[in-house]
Amino acid sequence: MFLLRGTDVLLRAKTMQALANSSVAGSPVGPFQIVDTETGEVVDKYLYIPGNPKQYRFDAKEGKFSIHYDENNIEKLGSSLSFQPIAWRIFSDDILGQGLKIWAELFFIDEADCVSEILFHGYSVANLERLITPLVYNRIKLNEVVLTVNADKRENNKIQPKGIYYIASFTYKAADKAITQEMTDYVQIVNLYRRETLTETGKTQVAKNVFNPFVDLLPEPEPSELQEEAPEQTALA
Template identity: 40%
Template sequence: MKNLHPITSANGNLIDKKTGEVHSVRYLPGYPRQIRFDASKGNFNLNGDVPLTKKGEEFSFIPLAYRIFNDNILGMGKKRWAEFFFLNEARQVCAVLFHGYSVENFMRLAANEMFYDDVTPCDVILTARPVEKECKDPEAPGKKYFMADFSYKKLEKGEKETLLQVTEGINFWREETTTGDARIEFSLNWNPPHPVIELNGATAEEEAAVVAA
């Protein structure tokens, strides 16, 4: 099960140091391996049933692509989401979602620290730490739940270059979470095969046409 955990360094697992050969990445476009943050148990798992962490244990990964968006997906109603794509030790593309207060925590980190460190979420090792909270809803008094808090460490320049080489030409997206109706706040390296609606209501193609005019 160890090879199901995310890579946290771009090392010989990606490129053969002796030959320079780039090891292949396994990914069916639109269908990354699904990693879930269970806000009721405070852990991360694969497909909802294979635990990858214990309760409250940190989960670190290197984002290769991400987006912050608002949409009605997975039958959960319209929410604000953060979606990240990364590689596991088996060189498989994975995706993980966060919503609610977890997204607010990430955006606070991005605005207050990442921006001033001049890094994007794809320039760092991102760590999500489940934090236990108590529900204040009068209909569910005392109910416990978890939100994710975030921290990061900058990637070394060589690691960033290695990741770019290994993932060149890969379009990161997930079929199940791409409706075409999302309002995208921020994204990087997220490339679905059809137009998406940006926060201002224009499609990416329409914005490109305006810039070119």
């Protein structure tokens, strides 16, 4: 058997209780649910299949963004994408058949109210880290801003014919405080992760609000461990 870390369980339980207490007594609509105006059905406000978020991709060869539902259902977008992060992590791992790389994974709610995810690697990750540094020193959290990601063209003149590729550059603006608070509450009641990007061997540099079963799920302690006596404490004068 496995269990969540105690602090995570307690935090999520308190958050869910607070949200429940804030709702209208007797209302059939729970936290982060809405009533369909056409059918009267109570539905989730934000759509999310656990472990399988809506996938956005950045093509470093073409400098374009796209939405991948599957390999035969791809919606192409432009060379810029804006979103407000709700969870993120920077890590190194061998995933998606691409070998060992440093990755940045960001989760957000898109315009269609779908929980979404996008990955960056290489120089794009370095650019994101350069943006995060001044945010930290100005006491601004990444989930408090709206990121705009642009595809910047680069040339490799060391090969002939010269190679053309793109890296992601990041700018930001302050996000709406009410939306930020709602997103902060939402991430406390869901487990945000993409199943394909998690392994037992990945090394995380930084993570926020991302659920990782290899870290967040612990073996249930043996009864003997629970009965161990606490070490004696030395009294201070």
